[in-house]
Structure formats: C-alpha cells, structure tokens
Amino acid sequence: MVAALVSGEPEAVVVGGGVRVPRLARVVVDGDGAGGAGxxxxxxxxxxxxxxxxLGHVVARHLVVERGVRELLLVSRRGPAAEGVEGLVAELSEAGARVSVEACDVADAAAVADLVARHGVGAVVHSAGVLDDGTVESLTPERLAGVLRPKVDAAWNLHEATK
Ligand SMILES: NC(=O)c1ccc[n+]([C@@H]2O[C@H](COP(=O)([O-])OP(=O)(O)OC[C@H]3O[C@@H](n4cnc5c(N)ncnc54)[C@H](OP(=O)(O)O)[C@@H]3O)[C@@H](O)[C@H]2O)c1
Structure with missing residues (x-):
C-alpha cells in the first residue's frame, strides 16, 4: 500500500502484494497478419x-494507402449525391481501391442489415455522426437524441448486422 501511495501514479491497484498500474503496450500478433501493417x-x-x-475521407484514404485495403464501401444518407464524391472516388481508385458509394441511413436497422448482407462486408469503421455541440444547459432531449441516433443506434445496428 505504501509503495502504491509513493509511486506517483494517479491510478494503481494492489494485487497479491504487488502494485499494478495501467499501461498501453503494442501487441505483437503472429500468423495471418492480423494486427500487422496490412x-x-x-x-x-x-x-x-x-x-x-x-473523417470518413481521412479514414478511407488511410485504409487504402497505409493499410492496403482494396475494396471500400462508403456510406452516408446522401451517398453518391454528397458533395465531392466524384473526387473522393477518383482519388481512392487511383490509389488502387475499388470503391462503392451508397446511400443508407445507418440508424435504420433494416437498411443496415440489407446493406451488410448485400455487400458481404468484411470490416466496419463507424465514422458517421451529426455534430450538435452546446453547453450542458442548452442541451435538450431532442438535441441529444439527434446526435445519439447516428452514433449509438447505428453502432448497435452495425453490431447486430455483422454478428
Ligand atoms: N472531424 C473531427 O476532427 C472529429 C473529431 C472528433 C469527433 N468527430 C466526430 O466524428 C463524426 C464525423 O465527423 P466529420 O468531421 O467527418 O463530420 P462530417 O464531415 O459532417 O461527416 C459526417 C458524415 O456522417 C454522415 N452521416 C450523418 N448521419 C448519418 C446517418 N444517420 N447515416 C449515415 N451517414 C450519416 C454524413 O453524411 P449525410 O449527412 O449525407 O448522412 C457525413 O458523411 C462526428 O460525429 C463528429 O462529431 C469528428
């Protein structure tokens, strides 16, 4: 207990007579490349x-250029009608990826299930979101719901659809 107190760590746990502190460390995974660069x-x-x-644009570019992903499915409510899609697809295609863009409200469970099934989705990065920042006093249930819908509801829909 004394060692934990004098350690200077903001968080520590005493287990079996030893002091443990939280640390993040890189995990080495061998075998099929999971956890590796690609x-x-x-x-x-x-x-x-x-x-x-x-954010989606940045992630998509990172996946293709840094992680060697060759097939992307980019989704938003506006989908192909979103601003700048042509340039985005051209950039990612030039970098070596096959890119599909589709309109889908990811807070809609049935639409997400259909999307995932039709495309045989292999992995998901959930970066859809709606920003409605405000001080706590100015928040209303409606404003919170509007933000949580594409975040939390959609994350759950994606979880269910990819089980
Ligand atoms: N940019 C940052 O530095 C940053 C930092 C921390 C956190 N974030 C969070 O990350 C999220 C994305 O940020 P961003 O800067 O990329 O915002 P953004 O440029 O507005 O992009 C949000 C994307 O989500 C889509 N979207 C929203 N609701 C959707 C829904 N129900 N179904 C499908 N797609 C939906 C939007 O397209 P449609 O409107 O066409 O659906 C848009 O493509 C936000 O929640 C933001 O708060 C961003």
Whole structure:
C-alpha cells in the first residue's frame, strides 16, 4: 500500500502484494497478419459509415494507402449525391481501391442489415455522426437524441448486422 501511495501514479491497484498500474503496450500478433501493417485478412469490402464526410475521407484514404485495403464501401444518407464524391472516388481508385458509394441511413436497422448482407462486408469503421455541440444547459432531449441516433443506434445496428 505504501509503495502504491509513493509511486506517483494517479491510478494503481494492489494485487497479491504487488502494485499494478495501467499501461498501453503494442501487441505483437503472429500468423495471418492480423494486427500487422496490412488488413489482408479482411474478406469483403471495408464499410466506412460517414465515408463521404470529413473523417470518413481521412479514414478511407488511410485504409487504402497505409493499410492496403482494396475494396471500400462508403456510406452516408446522401451517398453518391454528397458533395465531392466524384473526387473522393477518383482519388481512392487511383490509389488502387475499388470503391462503392451508397446511400443508407445507418440508424435504420433494416437498411443496415440489407446493406451488410448485400455487400458481404468484411470490416466496419463507424465514422458517421451529426455534430450538435452546446453547453450542458442548452442541451435538450431532442438535441441529444439527434446526435445519439447516428452514433449509438447505428453502432448497435452495425453490431447486430455483422454478428
Ligand atoms: N472531424 C473531427 O476532427 C472529429 C473529431 C472528433 C469527433 N468527430 C466526430 O466524428 C463524426 C464525423 O465527423 P466529420 O468531421 O467527418 O463530420 P462530417 O464531415 O459532417 O461527416 C459526417 C458524415 O456522417 C454522415 N452521416 C450523418 N448521419 C448519418 C446517418 N444517420 N447515416 C449515415 N451517414 C450519416 C454524413 O453524411 P449525410 O449527412 O449525407 O448522412 C457525413 O458523411 C462526428 O460525429 C463528429 O462529431 C469528428
């Protein structure tokens, strides 16, 4: 207990007479490449929700250029009608990926189930979201619901559809 107190760590646990502190460390995985630089183990397209948005664009480019992903499924409510889609597809195609863009409200469970089944999705990055920041006093149940819908409901839908 004394060792934990003088350790200077903001968080510690005493287990079996030893002091343990939380640390993040890189895990080495051998075998099929999972955890390595590439995502060769992914079968089927990587679904990027909000893939036509700012964060989605960055993630999509990272997956193709840094992680060797060759098949992408970019999804948002506007889908192909979203601003800048042509340029985005051209950029990712040039980098070596086959890119599909589809309109889908990921907060809609049936639509997500259909999307995942039709495309045989191999992995998901959920970056769709709606921003409605405000101070706590200005938040209403409606504003919270509007933000949580594409985040939490959609994350659950994606979980269910990819089980
Ligand atoms: N950019 C950052 O630095 C940053 C940092 C931390 C957190 N975030 C969070 O990450 C999320 C994305 O940020 P961003 O900057 O990329 O925003 P953004 O450019 O507005 O992109 C959001 C994307 O999500 C899509 N989307 C929203 N609701 C959807 C739904 N129900 N179903 C399918 N697609 C939906 C939007 O397209 P449609 O409108 O066509 O559906 C858009 O493509 C936000 O929640 C944001 O709060 C962003």
């Amino acid at each position: 995502l060769e183990w992914v079968r089927g397209p990587v679904l990027v929700t909000g893939g036509t948005g700012g």
